Amino acid sequence: MSKPEKFIEDGIRLDGRKFDELRPIKFEVGVLNRADGSCYLEMGGNKVVAAVYGPREVHPRHMQKSTTAIVRYKYNMASFSVEDRKRPGPDRRSSEVSKVSRQALEPVIFVEKYPRSAIDIFVEVLQADAGTRAAGINAASVALADAGIPMKSLVSACAVGKVDDTLVLDLNKDEDNYGQADMPVAVTQNGNITLLQMDGHLTSDEFKIGLEMAKKGCADIYQMQKAALMAKFSKSAEAESNE
Amino acid sequence: MSNEIMSELRKDYIYNLAIKEERVDGRGFKDYRELVIETGIINKAEGSARVRLGKTEVVVGVKIQPGTPFPDTPDKGVIITSLELIPLASPEFESGPPREDAIELARVVDRGIRESGSIDLSKLCVEAGEKVWMVFIDVHVLDDGGNIMDAASLGAIAALLTAKLPAERYGLGTDADLPMRDVPVAVTAALIGGAIVLDPSIEEEAVAGTRMTVISNQEGALSGMQKSGTAPLTTEQMNYIVDIAIEKAKEIREKFLEI
Numbered sequence A: 001m002s003k004p005e006k007f008i009e010d011g012i013r014l015d016g017r018k019f020d021e022l023r024p025i026k027f028e029v030g031v032l033n034r035a036d037g038s039c040y041l042e043m044g045g046n047k048v049v050a051a052v053y054g055p056r057e058v059h060p061r062h063m064q065k066s067t068t069a070i071v072r073y074k075y076n077m078a079s080f081s082v083e084d085r086k087r088p089g090p091d092r093r094s095s096e097v098s099k100v101s102r103q104a105l106e107p108v109i110f111v112e113k114y115p116r117s118a119i120d121i122f123v124e125v126l127q128a129d130a131g132t133r134a135a136g137i138n139a140a141s142v143a144l145a146d147a148g149i150p151m152k153s154l155v156s157a158c159a160v161g162k163v164d165d166t167l168v169l170d171l172n173k174d175e176d177n178y179g180q181a182d183m184p185v186a187v188t189q190n191g192n193i194t195l196l197q198m199d200g201h202l203t204s205d206e207f208k209i210g211l212e213m214a215k216k217g218c219a220d221i222y223q224m225q226k227a228a229l230m231a232k233f234s235k236s237a238e239a240e241s242n243e
Numbered sequence B: 001m002s003n004e005i006m007s008e009l010r011k012d013y014i015y016n017l018a019i020k021e022e023r024v025d026g027r028g029f030k031d032y033r034e035l036v037i038e039t040g041i042i043n044k045a046e047g048s049a050r051v052r053l054g055k056t057e058v059v060v061g062v063k064i065q066p067g068t069p070f071p072d073t074p075d076k077g078v079i080i081t082s083l084e085l086i087p088l089a090s091p092e093f094e095s096g097p098p099r100e101d102a103i104e105l106a107r108v109v110d111r112g113i114r115e116s117g118s119i120d121l122s123k124l125c126v127e128a129g130e131k132v133w134m135v136f137i138d139v140h141v142l143d144d145g146g147n148i149m150d151a152a153s154l155g156a157i158a159a160l161l162t163a164k165l166p167a168e169r170y171g172l173g174t175d176a177d178l179p180m181r182d183v184p185v186a187v188t189a190a191l192i193g194g195a196i197v198l199d200p201s202i203e204e205e206a207v208a209g210t211r212m213t214v215i216s217n218q219e220g221a222l223s224g225m226q227k228s229g230t231a232p233l234t235t236e237q238m239n240y241i242v243d244i245a246i247e248k249a250k251e252i253r254e255k256f257l258e259i
Helices: A092-108 A132-146 A173-178 A204-242 B008-019 B100-115 B148-161 B202-207 B235-256
Strands: A025-029 A037-043 A046-057 A070-077 A117-127 A155-163 A166-169 A181-188 A193-202 B035-039 B047-053 B056-067 B078-084 B125-127 B131-143 B185-192 B195-198 B210-216 B222-229
Touching (some): A025 A132, A025 A204, A070 A092, A070 A132, A092 A132, A092 A155, A092 A181, A092 B222, A117 A132, A132 A155, A132 A204, A155 A173, A155 A193, A155 A204, A181 A204, A193 A204, A193 B100, A193 B235, A204 B235, B008 B185, B008 B202, B035 B148, B078 B100, B100 B131, B100 B148, B100 B185, B100 B222, B148 B210, B148 B235, B185 B235, B195 B235, B210 B235, B222 B235
Parallel strands (some): B078 B131
Antiparallel strands (some): A025 A037, A037 A046, A155 A181, A181 A193, A193 B222, B035 B047, B047 B056, B056 B131, B185 B210, B210 B222
């Protein structure tokens, strides 16, 4: 698709959303059998699966830390997740995404409880539609909770960006490709920022307003994450009491 | 970088100083270390710069040559930025392909140059779909004294500002300056305890919970940002960093990068 002439008409975006509206989101908790915790997430056109293994033994051994667990995060895009086939395997972009995503989640994990062990998070992007790193973090955060890893908070993420000189929440693919700015943000429950990246063009006032918009989006996502976890565990509690 | 070996006592000392609003080298929280930028140091490169920021030293070389454009931007030049943390620069660095730290640094340097539109890429088209100028920005870190991010970004823009298109060599007209239209400047802050300091030294980086890089352009707008590190930042801290970074970038631009 080429660049649309206008992204916003009468206050409505091309996909029918208002400027501060998230795309439809669906969480499913505990979708994988082998993983200790897992989560499938659809966020707009994004489809991602997150799996958590651990705390478990560290391989290679020299990576282990004597006082805390190490957290590892592998973000991977399926070759078929994008329009033009992506060459499989890690590249520079996925290395960076993995790094910032790990650092978005690490501060909420009680790593000091598991010295000499590893907590491994794997995120697989099956379908990409702008905002995959935010989707990955949202799913990974729920998967960590599903794995029973002690955490101080969930982490919720979404992007804010700029199209037609207007700030908009949760960019879709066209808004991301042809927009003027893109700023993914991740926050804890109490609004502390654990991830922030930006590229494009924003004035400092736009940045401040955008950050508040993103935080509000994250607060909504947090409620959905909590509801998804509640739904899974109340279901398994019910099943147990029926036995 | 952040896993520098330091005694716990030294770390405590730096941490406690920050709480008392002091820094180990006597700087104020918003002060940069001594900054020296020299350009044109490599004759074989189309543009080059050596940046010394305190004890950090980087050399940036810009090579420009004709190549094939990307299919989605057939009429635009290409920027490729790379950075390696070679073992010559620190006992912490190992040889081998770039790892996440180096990749992140390169990508953030690239983001500043690209997103600020500092190079007018449409003027780097020789023949649409066939031939465009490719600008390779290669950052060599020679000595890691902390805050490689800012040193590398400054080196990159300084090298670009002095770079020439080698048109004669390729029979494509006469040599000309690179079409530059903005001067993005990266400013990195570090969070130590509750204190926010600019231009962290290697010791401060080892103590810092997180670093925040803010790249702003000539008009004082933001072109790129990157939070790096695990400690969370509050909205107030984030907004404060953006404000002081824009101010500091202006100061550095006026003093060191006037064309």
